Amino acid sequence: MTSDRPPSTPRSGHAVVLGAGVAGLLAARVLSESFDRVSVLDRDDLPGSADTALPADTALPVDTALPAGTALPAAGLGARRGVPQAGHLHALMDRGREILEDLHPGLVAQLVAAGAPTSEALVGGRWYLHGRRVGPVSTGLTSVLASRPLLERELRRRTAVLPGVRLLPRTAVIGLVGVGAGEAGGGVGTGAVTGVRIRSGAGDGASTVLAADLVVDASGRNSRSLDWLSAAGHPAPPTSRVTVDLGYASRVYQRRPEHLDGDLSVIISTTPGLRGGGAAAVEGDRWIVTLAGLLGEHPPTDHDGFCTFARRLPVPDIADLVRAATPLTDAVPYRFRESVRRHFEAVRSPPDGLVVIGDALCSFNPLYAQGMTVAAQQTLVLRDCLREGLGGLAGRFYRAVGGVLDVAWDMATSADLRYPAVVGRRTLRGRVTGSYAARAQRRAHRDPAVARTLLRVVHLAEPPTALLRPALAARVLAPGGAGGHARPAHHDQS
Numbered sequence: 001m002t003s004d005r006p007p008s009t010p011r012s013g014h015a016v017v018l019g020a021g022v023a024g025l026l027a028a029r030v031l032s033e034s035f036d037r038v039s040v041l042d043r044d045d046l047p048g049s050a051d052t053a054l055p056a057d058t059a060l061p062v063d064t065a066l067p068a069g070t071a072l073p074a075a076g077l078g079a080r081r082g083v084p085q086a087g088h089l090h091a092l093m094d095r096g097r098e099i100l101e102d103l104h105p106g107l108v109a110q111l112v113a114a115g116a117p118t119s120e121a122l123v124g125g126r127w128y129l130h131g132r133r134v135g136p137v138s139t140g141l142t143s144v145l146a147s148r149p150l151l152e153r154e155l156r157r158r159t160a161v162l163p164g165v166r167l168l169p170r171t172a173v174i175g176l177v178g179v180g181a182g183e184a185g186g187g188v189g190t191g192a193v194t195g196v197r198i199r200s201g202a203g204d205g206a207s208t209v210l211a212a213d214l215v216v217d218a219s220g221r222n223s224r225s226l227d228w229l230s231a232a233g234h235p236a237p238p239t240s241r242v243t244v245d246l247g248y249a250s251r252v253y254q255r256r257p258e259h260l261d262g263d264l265s266v267i268i269s270t271t272p273g274l275r276g277g278g279a280a281a282v283e284g285d286r287w288i289v290t291l292a293g294l295l296g297e298h299p300p301t302d303h304d305g306f307c308t309f310a311r312r313l314p315v316p317d318i319a320d321l322v323r324a325a326t327p328l329t330d331a332v333p334y335r336f337r338e339s340v341r342r343h344f345e346a347v348r349s350p351p352d353g354l355v356v357i358g359d360a361l362c363s364f365n366p367l368y369a370q371g372m373t374v375a376a377q378q379t380l381v382l383r384d385c386l387r388e389g390l391g392g393l394a395g396r397f398y399r400a401v402g403g404v405l406d407v408a409w410d411m412a413t414s415a416d417l418r419y420p421a422v423v424g425r426r427t428l429r430g431r432v433t434g435s436y437a438a439r440a441q442r443r444a445h446r447d448p449a450v451a452r453t454l455l456r457v458v459h460l461a462e463p464p465t466a467l468l469r470p471a472l473a474a475r476v477l478a479p480g481g482a483g484g485h486a487r488p489a490h491h492d493q494s
């Protein structure tokens with residue numbers, strides 16, 4: 001494990017993390033540099049927590065490999081109740097891969113050992129924008145095609161062996177302690193969060209209090225922190241919402257090497273229509289295939305409806321794949337109504353002792369595959385803030401993390417808000433960003449330099465300003481229409 005913390009600074013105190021998703025596990029990793037005890041609580045069972053006795057470099061058994069034709073329950077990838085999105089395509093952006101590898105050296109090799117394929121982003125994978133393929137061009141970006149459950153399981157196992165860290169599955173957090181005079185968790189009225197109220201096991205037992213010097217809320221989109229804070233009289237942060245009414249349907253298939261002519265992934269962007277999809281080869285010689293539709297154009301989950309939706313996409317790659325491959329599961333749905341960003345940075349004095357992180361702070365339209373990477377970026381900000389001590393930590397964190405969130409939020413929402421029916425606040429800056437990005441996307445079809453930079457920006461490996469560098473801007477703004485690797489639209493006979 002690497003730690004940039006000066007050796008002279010002793011670790012002390014107890015940090016409690018709500019939620020053992022990607023944000024919670026990564027937060028625990030950086031907290032273990034500052035605290036001598038870190039407790040990660042999750043109300044789920046956390047499969048694989050029992051593996052914690054294994055050394056971090058032990059290769060995991062590929063318990064996910066299946067003989068062809070084996071029927072699996074609907075959540076065939078191993079998604080658990082608290083993270084239902086894990087049954088859907090989960091692409092890890094290159095910047096996220098880089099941070100995860102920095103925090104957990106050897107992680108990628110271990111995912112590969114567990115069967116996750118890797119590829120150069122635009123070479124081993126196909127990316128269609130506006131119905132045309134971008135590339136293939138070299139981008140210097142690596143796609144690690146692990147399923148979300150495999151990634152989480154491996155992170156969990158590595159987190160559990162960190163010094164002072166313990167995972168507490170089947171432990172629900174039901175309140176914050178100390179936030180105010182009210183009973184937002186049996187508080188003592190200090191205004192600072194001093195712990196959490198928990199209930200363990202089946203949920204019918206008495207609740208107990210777990211004291212903490214710092215509580216990190218990584219409990220996801222449905223975090224209750226805001227309710228608990230407002231019940232204790234704390235002002236609610238302003239909230240930005242962009243309503244996209246997105247529907248997903250995902251299904252797992254057996255993979256054979258000839259599928260997609262050996263390519264490992266395909267993404268068919270919704271732009272400029274409402275429907276899109278993706279497929280990625282994941283561990284266990286399987287495909288996770290996700291179909292997606294915005295603004296109520298949701299893909300069906302029955303076999304015929306799923307296949308018909310795939311055939312109606314602008315290019316035939318996914319339809320061909322689902323026709324050729326053997327399904328291993330039923331399709332599972334997911335509905336995502338809106339992207340939500342909570343502006344804690346605008347709260348004059350956020351309660352000390354609590355930091356909200358990950359989806360609980362900002363949850364993005366999953367079509368842009370930013371969530372895990374932005375969660376990873378946030379944990380680096382948290383680490384920097386912790387190095388300056390606990391005093392005023394929450395305020396410092398929210399101010400510092402704003403820049404990280406702005407990049408991803410602006411990219412995603414400026415694209416979404418180009419659809420007139422998407423509800424959200426439209427700004428001149430957003431309009432300009434959205435239309436410049438759309439122009440860069442079109443240009444990427446025939447200009448490899450634009451394609452390369454565009455994808456590096458999408459992977460959060462470079463800032464969006466990379467697309468504004470004079471030499472590149474000249475290429476983006478050059479007159480002429482888009483050409484490129486168009487493939488004929490599939491004729492739907494149904």
Ligand SMILES: Cc1cc2nc3c(=O)[nH]c(=O)nc-3n(C[C@H](O)[C@H](O)[C@H](O)COP(=O)(O)OP(=O)(O)OC[C@H]3O[C@@H](n4cnc5c(N)ncnc54)[C@H](O)[C@@H]3O)c2cc1C
Nearest residue numbers: 019021022023043082085090091173220358359366371372
């Ligand atoms: C359909 C979909 C597809 C996505 N695809 C991608 C993608 O391709 N790439 C990408 O980077 N991101 C993707 N995301 C986003 C990504 O899943 C999240 O951004 C990322 O996992 C970070 O989430 P988190 O850890 O903050 O919360 P979560 O992953 O939601 O984890 C929250 C955890 O908190 C626990 N919990 C909740 N409440 C309590 C409580 N009261 N007490 C105890 N435990 C509690 C839950 O059990 C869960 O384990 C997608 C999201 C969705 C919805």
